[in-house]
Amino acid sequence: MIFESAHKYNIDPLLILSVMSIESRFDSSAISGAKAIGLMQIIHFWHQEKTTQANLFIPKNNIDVGTKILAEYSARSNSERETLLRYNGTWKKSDKYANKVLHRKNEYTNELIAALKRT
Secondary structure, three states: OOOHHHEEEEEEEEEEHHHHHHHHHOOOOEEEEEEEOOOOOEEEEOOEEEOOHHHHHHHHHHHHHHHHHHOOOOOOOOHHHHHHHHHHHHOOOOOOOHHHHHHHHHHHHHHHHHHHHHO
């Protein structure tokens, strides 16, 4: 599902995986105090035109919508960091969220490289 959405929207699959890890810890039924839903913690109120609230609990749909949102923000941003800050709603406020996601992405990248070296 991640690779399919990554290809569809031209977003790094490791970025999607990292957002999911930080946002929901891979819990497809997660709901935040701000009413963000699912794996990528999407706030339906801000993205009503993309899907129904109920469909955000379906992992494939949640990943697709979250990746589409990342792609939209990426088109308006100068960097991956800025894209993440827009996604999290902290653009021009705090880099903390982006730092967490980018750190996780770096960890996944290193794990992938290490696994490839072992083969």
